[in-house]
Amino acid sequence: MKDPDNTGAQGGSHESRFLEAFTEYSDALFRHASMRISDREKSIDLVHDTFTKVWTYVRNGHVVENYRPFLYKVLNNLIIDEYRKQKEASLDALFERDGVDEGSFPELSESTVEALAATIDGKQAFDLIALLPDAYREVLIMRFVDGLGPREISELVEESENVISVRIHRGLKILRDKIESSARNMEENRLKGK
Amino acid sequence: MKRFSEQLKKKSETIRLRASEKAELQSRIVAFMEYHPLPATVKSVPVPKSKVVLEPYRLIAIPRAYVRSFVGVTALLFIVVIPTMAESAIPGDILYPVKVNFTEEIRSTLSTNSYEKVVWETTRLERRISEARLLAQAGKLTGATEAEVLAAVQVHSDKAKQQIESLRTTDADGAALAQMTFATMLDVQSSVLKSDDSASTTEGKSTVALASVLDAGYTEASSDSSVDAVSVVRLLAQLEVETTRSYELLSSISDSATEQEQTDVRRRLADLESKIKTATDDTSADTELVKKELRNAWTDIQKLISYMTDIDVRNSLTVEKLVPAVLSDAEKLAQSIQKYELANTQLQRIKFGAPLITEQDIVAKIEPTIPKVADLLTIATTSMYVNIDEAKVAVDEALALTESMLTLYQFPELVEMPRTDEVAATTTIPVDDTEGSTTASTSTETTE
Numbered sequence: 095m096k097d098p099d100n101t102g103a104q105g106g107s108h109e110s111r112f113l114e115a116f117t118e119y120s121d122a123l124f125r126h127a128s129m130r131i132s133d134r135e136k137s138i139d140l141v142h143d144t145f146t147k148v149w150t151y152v153r154n155g156h157v158v159e160n161y162r163p164f165l166y167k168v169l170n171n172l173i174i175d176e177y178r179k180q181k182e183a184s185l186d187a188l189f190e191r192d193g194v195d196e197g198s199f200p201e202l203s204e205s206t207v208e209a210l211a212a213t214i215d216g217k218q219a220f221d222l223i224a225l226l227p228d229a230y231r232e233v234l235i236m237r238f239v240d241g242l243g244p245r246e247i248s249e250l251v252e253e254s255e256n257v258i259s260v261r262i263h264r265g266l267k268i269l270r271d272k273i274e275s276s277a278r279n280m281e282e283n284r285l286k287g288k
Numbered sequence: 289m290k291r292f293s294e295q296l297k298k299k300s301e302t303i304r305l306r307a308s309e310k311a312e313l314q315s316r317i318v319a320f321m322e323y324h325p326l327p328a329t330v331k332s333v334p335v336p337k338s339k340v341v342l343e344p345y346r347l348i349a350i351p352r353a354y355v356r357s358f359v360g361v362t363a364l365l366f367i368v369v370i371p372t373m374a375e376s377a378i379p380g381d382i383l384y385p386v387k388v389n390f391t392e393e394i395r396s397t398l399s400t401n402s403y404e405k406v407v408w409e410t411t412r413l414e415r416r417i418s419e420a421r422l423l424a425q426a427g428k429l430t431g432a433t434e435a436e437v438l439a440a441v442q443v444h445s446d447k448a449k450q451q452i453e454s455l456r457t458t459d460a461d462g463a464a465l466a467q468m469t470f471a472t473m474l475d476v477q478s479s480v481l482k483s484d485d486s487a488s489t490t491e492g493k494s495t496v497a498l499a500s501v502l503d504a505g506y507t508e509a510s511s512d513s514s515v516d517a518v519s520v521v522r523l524l525a526q527l528e529v530e531t532t533r534s535y536e537l538l539s540s541i542s543d544s545a546t547e548q549e550q551t552d553v554r555r556r557l558a559d560l561e562s563k564i565k566t567a568t569d570d571t572s573a574d575t576e577l578v579k580k581e582l583r584n585a586w587t588d589i590q591k592l593i594s595y596m597t598d599i600d601v602r603n604s605l606t607v608e609k610l611v612p613a614v615l616s617d618a619e620k621l622a623q624s625i626q627k628y629e630l631a632n633t634q635l636q637r638i639k640f641g642a643p644l645i646t647e648q649d650i651v652a653k654i655e656p657t658i659p660k661v662a663d664l665l666t667i668a669t670t671s672m673y674v675n676i677d678e679a680k681v682a683v684d685e686a687l688a689l690t691e692s693m694l695t696l697y698q699f700p701e702l703v704e705m706p707r708t709d710e711v712a713a714t715t716t717i718p719v720d721d722t723e724g725s726t727t728a729s730t731s732t733e734t735t736e
Contacts, residue, residue: 145320238293
């Protein structure tokens with residue numbers, strides 16, 4: 095690889111830090127993007143765009159102390175842009191249809207989420223997670239695949255932690271319903287086949 | 289949730305960039321960087337010191353089989369291998385602290401009652417002494433090391449005493465027995481140290497200080513009058529247990545002890561059983577006298593057990609020195625006759641060699657002693673078949689005097705002396721003419 099600034103690939107330069115971030119997070123970002131938009135080529139492009147945007151940010155004189163959350167934020171914004179291009183239903187419209195106020199679940203806590211997650215098979219969830227609305231898919235992927243905490247997710251999506259907890263909880267519920275529904279359908283088909 | 293998360297994460301990890309995709313992506317980004325290089329003003333901005341990878345922990349998947357194997361091997365190493373290797377450690381070895389502070393302390397906790405604790409502390413004390421002997425034999429018992437050993441001996445001794453006191457509150461007889469056992473051990477170990485060639489004042493080899501400490505401990509332990517209070521019943525019961533144990537030990541050392549050693553031990557055990565029976569059968573005997581006999585039997589049996597279980601004791605002391613055999617009258621007679629002959633022969637040698645002595649101080653010592661020996665031999669002659677114990681005492685004393693005189697001067701051997709009638713007459717073995725019997729058979733018992 096060329097070293098455009100002849101500063102050497104060793105640690106200590108902005109370039110080396112940036113490339114180290116690429117080596118470390120490119121796979122995780124690609125995974126996140128793929129699970130969100132289910133398009134491999136598009137996901138690669140989104141990861142490329144993420145890094146080029148971040149490089150531009152650094153080139154403009156900004157200092158990135160912590161690459162991980164910053165990369166996720168940029169990627170998330172790009173994914174949202176991609177959704178808008180695909181004219182997917184907005185989160186607001188989704189909630190207007192359901193008539194749910196996300197801020198009205200103060201009793202939701204990590205333990206509630208834990209209890210709910212424990213009832214769901216992770217393997218089946220993986221196959222069905224793409225069927226979830228992106229608002230829920232996004233937080234579930236960030237939480238259970240990327241390993242981000244509610245606080246980090248709230249900073250990424252610019253919502254309160256309580257809202258994030260609600261979305262995670264709802265997303266798990268919908269996932270479980272879809273798994274149960276899928277299992278019922280399979281059973282019915284099996285019985286019909288006899 | 290952990291399981292759900294793990295399952296989901298595991299499935300999701302199948303989604304990743306292929307190597308070619310990653311390489312191509314990287315080259316695109318690098319090309320972008322080259323086409324949009326950092327301005328000089330940005331380059332001069334210090335690079336943040338925080339690391340790019342900020343996660344405090346990195347998850348490294350280790351197969352459970354490896355973890356189980358590692359745990360198993362580590363446990364085996366620390367619980368079995370190292371303590372086993374430490375058993376042979378002596379002061380100065382790397383594993384010695386493991387032996388003293390870990391293995392032995394663990395075994396201490398396994399003792400369920402005070403008596404067992406006393407026995408174990410006694411064993412630990414024996415170990416320290418054994419280690420000191422090994423160091424002395426190697427010339428490594430320096431002042432500092434000796435001080436450590438003495439301190440350790442004192443610690444174990446104090447712990448044993450504490451346990452004895454603790455036992456005394458619940459079982460006075462048991463405490464007394466433990467006290468006697470402890471005192472006996474100190475006596476035996478002191479004898480072992482004194483018999484050692486390394487019991488000298490040479491630096492690194494001397495165990496004199498240690499022997500002195502043991503002697504002092506023995507004096508203190510054996511002077512405790514509380515041992516006199518042990519009941520006859522308890523003594524008999526414990527003696528039966530220890531006797532059984534001794535026979536079991538005897539069969540266990542059949543491979544390591546010589547035939548003579550085994551015979552000698554068997555003889556002592558028979559003597560002890562006979563002594564115990566005699567003491568208890570005599571219903572007219574004073575209770576205190578019976579207790580004293582049984583206490584002596586207890587001490588003797590502890591010495592025998594020490595002889596059979598401690599190879600240092602077996603290598604340093606004869607069983608005769610530890611527990612002298614109880615001779616029958618016939619054996620006493622045979623032994624007395626043998627000693628008589630020896631004392632008499634020595635006396636003749638001295639008599640005929642005395643005129644050759646020129647040193648007046650030696651003459652002054654020998655001249656009055658010769659008639660004394662003659663008198664003692666006369667007493668032995670007259671009482672040999674009448675009162676064997678009296679004859680034995682006289683012969684032993686005569687023999688001690690002749691041997692003492694022989695050390696003062698290099699008397700010529702009797703064989704070089706002309707054999708006259710006087711010599712022939714004075715070397716005659718006394719014959720039992722009280723019942724017309726001939727001389728008893730020679731004893732096979734070895735003597736010191």
